[in-house]
Amino acid sequence: MQCGEYVATNEEVGAIFPSVTDLDDLMAVPYRVKQADTPILRLWSPKGRHWDVPFRGFTVERDRMDQGIADQAVAEGAELRTQTNCFAVRGNEVVTDRGTFAAQVIVGADGPNSRVAKSVGLPSPVTGPAMSCTVDGDFPDVTDLYFGSLAPGGYAWVIPKDACANVGLGAWQHFEGNLGDLIRRFLRRHGWPEARGTGGHVPVLGPVARTVAPPVILAGDSAGHVMATNGGGINVAMITGRIAGNIAADHVRDGTPLTEYESRWRVAVGGPLAQGMRTKRLADRFFANDRLLEVSMRLLGTGRMRRAIQCQPLFLPRRASVAR
Numbered sequence: 001m002q003c004g005e006y007v008a009t010n011e012e013v014g015a016i017f018p019s020v021t022d023l024d025d026l027m028a029v030p031y032r033v034k035q036a037d038t039p040i041l042r043l044w045s046p047k048g049r050h051w052d053v054p055f056r057g058f059t060v061e062r063d064r065m066d067q068g069i070a071d072q073a074v075a076e077g078a079e080l081r082t083q084t085n086c087f088a089v090r091g092n093e094v095v096t097d098r099g100t101f102a103a104q105v106i107v108g109a110d111g112p113n114s115r116v117a118k119s120v121g122l123p124s125p126v127t128g129p130a131m132s133c134t135v136d137g138d139f140p141d142v143t144d145l146y147f148g149s150l151a152p153g154g155y156a157w158v159i160p161k162d163a164c165a166n167v168g169l170g171a172w173q174h175f176e177g178n179l180g181d182l183i184r185r186f187l188r189r190h191g192w193p194e195a196r197g198t199g200g201h202v203p204v205l206g207p208v209a210r211t212v213a214p215p216v217i218l219a220g221d222s223a224g225h226v227m228a229t230n231g232g233g234i235n236v237a238m239i240t241g242r243i244a245g246n247i248a249a250d251h252v253r254d255g256t257p258l259t260e261y262e263s264r265w266r267v268a269v270g271g272p273l274a275q276g277m278r279t280k281r282l283a284d285r286f287f288a289n290d291r292l293l294e295v296s297m298r299l300l301g302t303g304r305m306r307r308a309i310q311c312q313p314l315f316l317p318r319r320a321s322v323a324r
């Protein structure tokens with residue numbers, strides 16, 4: 001499974017997106033397949049200095065999580081069709097290799113290279129490549145993130161699980177080299193044996209400009225619903241997926257315009273995602289050069305690193321002076 005399998009806790013997600021409610025209900029399955037708690041993100045600079053940023057997350061078995069969510073949908077009446085490849089959307093029809101299906105609403109939740117989005121002319125998110133693999137062993141409950149030219153424009157990670165760790169690496173949108181070489185180098189550097197990895201793409205610069213072209217709406221990676229400063233997409237995809245499902249139901253039930261989806265997800269997660277994108281764009285200027293990155297990480301320190309991870313502005317606005 002191409003995933004770091006890291007999920008932020010509901011407490012952290014609630015603090016980042018304060019208007020999102022009922023997270024316990026939404027995240028019941030990820031919590032059910034939880035493997036290990038990891039309360040600290042340890043950020044490593046190119047020169048090997050590190051900062052411990054308190055941020056509570058946990059790891060999951062991603063396959064079991066996806067299966068559990070699918071089971072939940074089936075239990076609610078969904079008809080699940082696996083091994084069905086969507087070729088295109090034409091009007092109100094979804095054309096697949098197993099037939100053509102008519103639909104009142106089509107939710108394009110088909111990942112960062114969404115065919116649904118392309119076939120109705122919606123924009124695709126800017127993505128960077130990422131890969132992950134499993135290393136056996138016992139690991140402390142810290143999630144390590146390594147920055148610098150070992151993962152250009154991104155970071156390498158070591159995320160603790162049960163008797164193993166998810167080890168991976170993501171790079172920025174400009175990367176044109178071989179990610180497999182980078183991950184092998186990273187494994188060697190830690191004295192770990194070579195492991196078979198799987199790769200994919202992660203939206204790295206926030207949401208796309210438009211996510212609705214009736215009858216299509218986009219949710220999750222297809223819409224760029226990822227926190228640009230930490231690459232986390234699972235929590236946000238769950239939130240916007242639920243909004244998409246609710247708007248689809250409202251549309252069918254009482255004709256609520258699908259265009260309302262755009263404003264509903266922006267109200268829920270749009271502000272922090274846009275802030276994350278601004279911070280990532282700023283960080284990209286320093287990522288190209290290890291010396292610059294080293295200096296900027298030292299200047300940022302733990303507090304601002306936490307703010308960046310939380311998609312908050314790095315610098316607090318000056319207190320407005322009170323006029324007499």
Ligand SMILES: Cc1cc2nc3c(=O)[nH]c(=O)nc-3n(C[C@H](O)[C@H](O)[C@H](O)COP(=O)(O)OP(=O)(O)OC[C@H]3O[C@@H](n4cnc5c(N)ncnc54)[C@H](O)[C@@H]3O)c2cc1C
Nearest residue numbers: 003004005006085086110111130200220221232233234237
């Ligand atoms: C290497 C890697 C590590 C990551 N690590 C983390 C992490 O630790 N934590 C985190 O929060 N996020 C992580 N992410 C990001 C995270 O995986 C995504 O943000 C999240 O999965 C988005 O969910 P989604 O449902 O939008 O898309 P996806 O999970 O990509 O699901 C899309 C689904 O659509 C299907 N599909 C695609 N095209 C078609 C088609 N034409 N027809 C039919 N079906 C189709 C796919 O098979 C897939 O099942 C990682 C990403 C990568 C690549």
